[in-house]
Amino acid sequence: MQQIFICYRRDDSAYITGRIYDVLKTRYEIQGVFRDLDAIAPGIDYRTYIKKVLGQCHVMLVVIGESWLNILDEHGHSRLFNSDDDVCKEIETALQSGLLIIPVLLGKARMPHKKDLPANIGELASLNAIQIRPDPDFHRDMEQLLNLLPVDHRVAALQSFAFHTQPMLRRIQVGQGELSRFSRETGELINYFKTTCSTKEYVQRLEKISQIMDFMIAAFNYTTIFVNFVCYLDPNIGIGLGNIEEVSKRFQEMKATYQTGNRWADDLINSLRSKPGIPDDLARRVISLVGDLRDQVNLVGSEIAKISTDFK
Numbered sequence: 001m002q003q004i005f006i007c008y009r010r011d012d013s014a015y016i017t018g019r020i021y022d023v024l025k026t027r028y029e030i031q032g033v034f035r036d037l038d039a040i041a042p043g044i045d046y047r048t049y050i051k052k053v054l055g056q057c058h059v060m061l062v063v064i065g066e067s068w069l070n071i072l073d074e075h076g077h078s079r080l081f082n083s084d085d086d087v088c089k090e091i092e093t094a095l096q097s098g099l100l101i102i103p104v105l106l107g108k109a110r111m112p113h114k115k116d117l118p119a120n121i122g123e124l125a126s127l128n129a130i131q132i133r134p135d136p137d138f139h140r141d142m143e144q145l146l147n148l149l150p151v152d153h154r155v156a157a158l159q160s161f162a163f164h165t166q167p168m169l170r171r172i173q174v175g176q177g178e179l180s181r182f183s184r185e186t187g188e189l190i191n192y193f194k195t196t197c198s199t200k201e202y203v204q205r206l207e208k209i210s211q212i213m214d215f216m217i218a219a220f221n222y223t224t225i226f227v228n229f230v231c232y233l234d235p236n237i238g239i240g241l242g243n244i245e246e247v248s249k250r251f252q253e254m255k256a257t258y259q260t261g262n263r264w265a266d267d268l269i270n271s272l273r274s275k276p277g278i279p280d281d282l283a284r285r286v287i288s289l290v291g292d293l294r295d296q297v298n299l300v301g302s303e304i305a306k307i308s309t310d311f312k
Contacts, residue, residue, distance in 0.1 A: 005053065005094070006020065007062045008035075034057065059102065060094040062101060062124065064106065066108055069116060080117070080118060091121045098303060158241060158251070159233075178289050182282065190205075215267050225253075252311060268290050
């Protein structure tokens with residue numbers, strides 16, 4: 001199975017990419033590193049074959065030379081912004097597939113800004129890069145690159161998962177804070193109703209509000225599972241990726257939790273829509289919040305699906 005895909009432009013970096021390839025294949029064997037120069041037989045459809053190969057890889061190296069951004073096609077237009085540009089399509093496919101992508105900057109090349117890239121690969125600009133310099137620094141820099149490359153494909157998958165889920169998990173954490181605040185506001189209503197309602201009405205409201213608070217707690221606990229998992233991947237907070245077997249076990253537990261569905265959100269939203277006796281504006285705010293939390297969890301679920309085959 002392929003492990004590393006090298007994405008590069010021949011007009012920009014063919015020679016140095018060849019040197020990088022030679023070093024990589026001594027570690028991963030030739031079958032573990034893909035480079036288009038030797039790997040595609042005559043008569044094979046390039047696009048179809050590349051898509052198949054990317055499905056077998058876990059890491060993409062995007063080799064960026066000093067002229068990578070500025071290479072033009074035969075009509076004098078930027079290749080990068082050509083809808084048929086193969087390099088752009090390779091990167092786009094890798095981003096959509098959840099591969100671990102490492103930009104490799106050659107010589108004095110610098111990372112492109114997001115505004116300089118087509119929208120479909122703009123995310124490339126936010127990735128951390130490594131620099132590979134000419135001799136006498138080449139082999140020293142390659143050692144650093146080799147140390148970054150995960151030997152276990154599950155490590156690569158989880159590194160990519162952690163990167164792609166960061167925006168969703170930040171939204172989930174903010175939502176959890178709001179959920180806690182709403183829970184406190186709802187709880188304060190109990191004391192208010194105790195002093196302003198009849199005993200019968202108070203008991204009825206207490207029952208409904210208690211149910212809502214139980215659903216809020218369930219929503220908080222459910223979403224915490226996803227936040228905690230990414231914390232496990234951070235060696236400064238959790239167990240890190242050193243113990244891949246333990247992390248794999250926790251991944252399967254998180255996946256199983258996600259597959260139980262969004263009943264927590266449906267229960268809470270339905271309870272708030274059933275005129276539970278709390279102010280309408282509070283109910284609307286909580287419904288909006290829960291809807292956003294559900295959307296973020298579903299986005300995390302999409303990333304879970306991308307790497308699930310690595311943990312069978």
